[in-house]
Amino acid sequence: MIDRRSLLASLLAVPLAPLAARASSNVTLETVAEGLDHPWSFAFLPEGPILVTERKGNLRTIASDGKLSEPISGLPEVAAGGQGGLLDIALHPNFATTRLVFLSFAEPREEGKNGTSVMRGRLSEDLRSLSDVKVIFREQPAYKGGAHFGSRxxxxxxxxxxVTTGDRLNLRPLVQQTDNHIGKVIRITEDGGIPPDNPKVAGWLPEIWSIGHRNLQGATIHPETGRLWTTEHGAKGGDELNHPEAGRNYGWPVITYSREYSGEPIGEGLTETPGMEQPVHVWTPSIGPSGMVFYTGDRYSNWKGDLFVGALALKHVARLKLDGDKVIEEEKLFDGEARFRDVRQGPDGFFYVLTDEAAPKGRVMRVVAG
Known part of the structure; x- marks a missing residue:
């Protein structure tokens, strides 16, 4: 839990002082593959290649020599525009047996509307196609717009x-309502069903895990506790790090440490109210937090157990050292280098990053200790 008085004081300072000022770690970036067009996420296949999504709708593989494949066939149509398109990717926990790949995407709907959806498909042995494709989740309601799909x-x-969603920018009133998927964390089975241990809260759709979120673009599981951790975008300032618990309300847009882009307060300007949770950590000014991962390897000195978050707006990778649920140190890595969309740990124990840039600057890069 953050110290509210200290946080409020820090919000008055521009820019916000770093949590812990220190010299940058002695690491550099090594390009693994380039030529990608606004890549959004990536995953390591057990046979070696990397799967990567491009927002415009392509799923590709990256070979060990960095060569990009032609787009994999079998994907559904995506609503590519604004922040929408082909987004996150996750392999089935038993991928080696099932070959199942899960993809989130902005799906075209009726009357020109769209919404966050999740599909699964079976990746062929030759890595060229998906079969048995099925959409297992469709965010409701659909909306005409190109922003705040969430989608980790x-x-x-x-x-x-x-599955994380967003408030679609203009659907704030729906976030605190529990008969829809706007601004929520969703929890489903691999077939799209309802897990028996989901929260059973009166008036909530059974697939809802938590409510009160603005635009969740980061999600990962803590390697020791098994708890979900997320990042979400504020408006002007007020980006949040949370670990959403079942049946809890995280406040948006009733409470927030953010402000309107105009600088005006959001709603009544509240930062806390009974029945709504406080964030673990807040960024002001906004860093634009995206993909995140806990590092568990041994390739880098003193990084084991740290949380890494890609930053889009301030163009760096944030390394957070935790003491339980409290952030005790923050470091900016690769400051100003690129818009970092996703971060992952590879099976080789190295740390990898993905840059959200237009072709040919969209890259997968390996972090190398100096």
């Missing part, structure tokens, strides 16, 4: 799938 995927230890 994370499997927990039980095999249930977390």
């Amino acid at each position: 995927l994370a499997f927990d230890r039980t095999g249930a799938l977390f």
Whole structure:
């Protein structure tokens, strides 16, 4: 839990002082593959290649020599525009047996509307096509717009799938309502069903895990506790790090440390109210937090157990050292280098990053200790 008085004081300072000022770690970036067009997420296949999504609707593989494949066939149509398109990717926990790949995407709907959806498909052995494709989740309601799709995927230890959504920018009033999927964390089975241990809250759709979120673009599972951790975008300031718990309300837009882009307060300007949760950590000014991962390897000195978050707006990777649920140190890596959309740990123990840039600058890069 953050210290509210200290946080409020820090919000008055421009820019916000870093949590812990320190010299940058002695690491550099090594390009693994380039030529991608606004890549959004990636995953490591057990046979070696990397799967990567491009927002415009392509799923490709990256070979060990960095060569990009032609787009994999079998994907559904995506609503590519604004922030929408082909988004996150997650492999089935038992991918080696099932070959199942899960993808989130902005799906075209009726009357020119769209919404966050999740599909699964079976990847062929030759890595060229998806079969048995099925949409297992469709956000409701659909909406005409190109912003705030959320859209991270994370499997927990039980095999249930977390899906994050956003408030679609202009649907704030729906976020605190529980008969829809806007501004929620969703938890479903691999078939799109309802896990038996989901929260059973009166008036909530059974697939809802938590409510009160603005635009969740980061999600990962803690390697020791198994708990879900997320990042979400504020408006002007007020980006949040949370670990959403079942049946809880995280406040948006009733409470927030953010302000309107105009600088005006959001709603009544509240930062806390009974029955709504406080964030673990807040960024002001906004860093634009996206993909995130806990590092569990041994390739880098003193990084084991740290949380890494890609930053889109301030163009860096944030390394957060935690003491339980409290952030005790923050470091900016690769400051100003690129818009970092996703971060992952590879099977080789190295740390990898993905840059959200137009072709040919969209890259997968490996972090190398100096």
